[in-house]
Amino acid sequence: MTPSVTTTAAPATPSPARDILQSVFGYESFRGPQEAIVDTVIAGNDALVLMPTGGGKSLCFQIPALVRPGTAVVISPLIALMQNQVAALVQSGVRAAYLSSTLDWQQTQAIESQLLDGRLDLLYIAPERLVTSRMLDQLSRVQIALFAIDEAHCVSHWGHDFRVDYLGLSVLQNQFPSVPRIALTATADPRTRADIAVRLGLEKAEVFLSSFDRPNIFYRIAQKQKAMDQLEAFIRREHSGDAGIVYCLSRNKVEKTAESLNQRGIKALPYHAGLPGHVREENQTRFLREEGMVMVATIAFGMGIDKPNVRFVAHLDLPKSIESYYQETGRAGRDGLAANAWMVYGIADVIKLKSMMDQSEAAGEFKREEKNKVDAILSLCESVQCRRQLLLTHFGEHMPEPCGHCDNCVEPAPTWEATEPSRLALSAVYRTGSRYGVEYLVEVLRGERSERVVAKGHDTLAVFGKGADVSEKEWRSIFRQLLARGLLLPDIEGFGALRLDDSCRPLLRGEETLMLRREQSKTAASRKTGGKPALDIAAEDRVLWEALRAKRRQLAQEQGVPPYVIFHDTTLLAILEAHPVSLHEMRHIAGIGESKLERYGEDFLAVVTEYA
Ligand code: ADP
Ligand code: ZN
Numbered sequence: 001m002t003p004s005v006t007t008t009a010a011p012a013t014p015s016p017a018r019d020i021l022q023s024v025f026g027y028e029s030f031r032g033p034q035e036a037i038v039d040t041v042i043a044g045n046d047a048l049v050l051m052p053t054g055g056g057k058s059l060c061f062q063i064p065a066l067v068r069p070g071t072a073v074v075i076s077p078l079i080a081l082m083q084n085q086v087a088a089l090v091q092s093g094v095r096a097a098y099l100s101s102t103l104d105w106q107q108t109q110a111i112e113s114q115l116l117d118g119r120l121d122l123l124y125i126a127p128e129r130l131v132t133s134r135m136l137d138q139l140s141r142v143q144i145a146l147f148a149i150d151e152a153h154c155v156s157h158w159g160h161d162f163r164v165d166y167l168g169l170s171v172l173q174n175q176f177p178s179v180p181r182i183a184l185t186a187t188a189d190p191r192t193r194a195d196i197a198v199r200l201g202l203e204k205a206e207v208f209l210s211s212f213d214r215p216n217i218f219y220r221i222a223q224k225q226k227a228m229d230q231l232e233a234f235i236r237r238e239h240s241g242d243a244g245i246v247y248c249l250s251r252n253k254v255e256k257t258a259e260s261l262n263q264r265g266i267k268a269l270p271y272h273a274g275l276p277g278h279v280r281e282e283n284q285t286r287f288l289r290e291e292g293m294v295m296v297a298t299i300a301f302g303m304g305i306d307k308p309n310v311r312f313v314a315h316l317d318l319p320k321s322i323e324s325y326y327q328e329t330g331r332a333g334r335d336g337l338a339a340n341a342w343m344v345y346g347i348a349d350v351i352k353l354k355s356m357m358d359q360s361e362a363a364g365e366f367k368r369e370e371k372n373k374v375d376a377i378l379s380l381c382e383s384v385q386c387r388r389q390l391l392l393t394h395f396g397e398h399m400p401e402p403c404g405h406c407d408n409c410v411e412p413a414p415t416w417e418a419t420e421p422s423r424l425a426l427s428a429v430y431r432t433g434s435r436y437g438v439e440y441l442v443e444v445l446r447g448e449r450s451e452r453v454v455a456k457g458h459d460t461l462a463v464f465g466k467g468a469d470v471s472e473k474e475w476r477s478i479f480r481q482l483l484a485r486g487l488l489l490p491d492i493e494g495f496g497a498l499r500l501d502d503s504c505r506p507l508l509r510g511e512e513t514l515m516l517r518r519e520q521s522k523t524a525a526s527r528k529t530g531g532k533p534a535l536d537i538a539a540e541d542r543v544l545w546e547a548l549r550a551k552r553r554q555l556a557q558e559q560g561v562p563p564y565v566i567f568h569d570t571t572l573l574a575i576l577e578a579h580p581v582s583l584h585e586m587r588h589i590a591g592i593g594e595s596k597l598e599r600y601g602e603d604f605l606a607v608v609t610e611y612a
Contacts, residue, residue: 070143093595
C-alpha cells in the first residue's frame with residue numbers, strides 16, 4: 001500500500017471554518033462529516049460524535065472553538081492527553097492551556113487570569129476539576145464558546161474506561177443551558193453510545209455516526225507456535241525501527257516480553273499497573289517522544305495514547321472480547337498511514353479464556369454476556385471469512401464485499417472435512433474419563449505407549465492409536481477448534497482437563513459433519529502483506545527521509561515535546577514527495593499552517609535543499 005498523503009481539495013465557498021482549517025491547521029479540506037459537525041456546533045447546537053480513532057475528532061471542536069466568541073472548555077480524562085493536545089495547538093499558534101494538578105499555584109493563577117481576561121481560545125480541564133465550585137464560578141463569569149467532552153465513553157459503566165467524575169458533567173446543561181456541547185468518542189459499542197447520550201443529557205443532540213472501519217489497518221491472526229520468535233520475525237520483517245504496542249495479559253509476561261525484546265535488539269519498555277507511578281509515566285513519555293520504541297503492556301496502557309504513528313499493535317494473548325480487540329488494535333495507524341494488527345494465539349489461550357469465564361463470579365445475565373463475548377472473539381480467530389467483515393458486522397455495520405486487506409482475504413485458509421478426527425478426539429476425551437488435557441489425549445490418539453498411558457491402561461482403549469496418521473500439531477489445532485466452538489469445555493479447576501459439552505452429541509452420533517480451518521504450514525504470522533515495512537520509503541528517498549526525521553527530532557528535543565507535535569509523519573512524507581523549494585510551496589503541504597510555516601519552514605527547506 002502506498003500511503004496517500006495529498007488531500008484532494010474541492011475548491012469550496014470560503015467560510016470562517018474553512019479559513020481556519022487552512023491557515024491554522026494547514027489542511028486543504030474537511031474530512032468525512034467534519035464540516036457538518038463543525039457547522040452544527042458553530043450554529044450553537046449540541047452534537048454527539050461517534051468516529052473511529054484517527055477519524056479526526058479534534059478538529060470538530062477545535063475549529064468551532066476558534067470561530068465562536070469566547071473560550072472553549074474541553075473536558076479530557078488524562079493529563080498526558082491534555083498536555084499533548086495543548087502543545088500541538090500552541091505550535092499552530094492557538095491560545096490554548098490546560099489546568100491540572102501538575103501545575104503549581106502560580107502557573108494555575110496565570111492561566112486562570114488568562115481565562116478571566118478572555119485571552120484563551122481553548123482551556124483543557126479534567127472532569128473532577130471542572131465540577132468544583134471554584135471552577136464553575138470562574139466559568140460563569142466568562143464567555144464560553146462551547147463545551148467539548150472528549151473520550152465521552154468514560155461516562156458509561158458499559159465502557160471500558162468508566163470514570164465516576166464524568167457523571168458530574170450533567171451539571172453543564174443545567175448551569176450553562178445556552179452553551180453548545182459536543183461529546184466525542186471512538187467507542188464502537190452501540191450500548192455504550194446510547195448510554196452516553198442519556199448520561200450527558202444529549203438525547204436531542206445531533207448524532208454523527210461514522211463508519212468504524214479502519215481501512216489502513218491490516219488484520220492478521222495466526223496460530224501461536226514460538227510466540228517470541230514469531231513476534232521478533234514480524235517486527236524485523238515489517239516494523240524495523242517503528243513504534244508499536246505489544247499487549248500481554250499478565251504483568252509478569254509484560255516484564256518478560258519486554259526483556260526478551262531488548263535482548264533480541266528491539267528497543268522495548270514495560271507498562272502495567274504494578275509499576276510505580278513515576279516509572280509508568282517515564283515509560284509512557286519515552287514511548288511518545290522517542291522514535292521506534294515498542295511498548296509492552298497490559299490493558300492498563302491504552303486510553304488516551306494519541307501518538308499518531310503507532311505502526312503496529314501485537315497481541316500475545318487473546319483479548320477477552322471483540323470490543324477490547326478493536327479498541328486495542330485501533331491504537332495503530334491513527335495518522336491514516338499503513339499499520340498492522342497482529343495476533344498469535346493457541347490452544348492454551350483458548351483454555352485460559354474459557355476457564356476464566358467459568359470461574360468468574362458474575363451471575364445470571366452478566367455471565368451469559370461474558371460467555372457470548374468470549375465466543376465472539378474465538379469465532380473471529382477461527383473463522384476463514386474476511387476479518388474486517390466479521391468485525392464490522394459485530395458492530396452492526398454492513399460491509400458487502402470482503403476487504404482484500406486482511407490475512408483471510410489475502411491468503412484464504414482452506415477448510416477441511418474434519419468430522420472423523422473430531423469424533424475420535426471427542427471419544428478420546430470421553431473414554432479417558434474427562435480427566436486429561438490435550439497433550440495426554442494426543443498421546444493416546446497417536447498411539448504413543450508412554451509410561452503414563454500404559455500405567456493408566458489407556459493403550460487398550462479402542463481409540464488408542466486411531467489417529468496415528470494425524471500429526472501432533474494438527475491434533476492441537478483440532479482440539480483448539482473444538483474448544484473454540486464449545487463442543488469441548490475446560491474443567492472448572494483450570495488444570496487443563498477437557499470434558500464434553502452436550503452440544504457435541506449430534507456430531508458423535510454421526511448426525512452432523514464438521515469443517516475446520518486448515519492451519520497453514522509456516523503460518524501466515526509472518527508472510528503476506530508482502531512482509532513489507534509499513535512505511536515503504538523508496539531507496540533513493542531514504543537519505544532525505546532520515547534527514548527530515550533528524551531535524552524533527554532535534555526541534556522536538558529542544559522544546560521537550562514529542563516529534564509528532566512538530567510535524568506528523570504524513571506531513572514529512574508530503575515534504576518528501578513534493579520536494580518544496582520555497583516557503584510558498586511549503587505552505588501547500590498538508591499539515592503546515594501559517595504558524596508552523598513561520599516556525600519551521602526555513603529549517604525543513606534547508607534540509608530539502610541540502611539532501612534532495
Ligand atoms: P481522533 O481524535 O479522531 O483519533 P485526530 O483528531 O487525532 O483523530 O486526527 C487524526 C489525524 O488526522 C491527525 O493526524 C490529524 O491531523 C489528521 N486530520 C484530521 N482532520 C484532517 C483533515 N481534514 N485533513 C487532513 N488531515 C486531518
Ligand atoms: Zn478481509
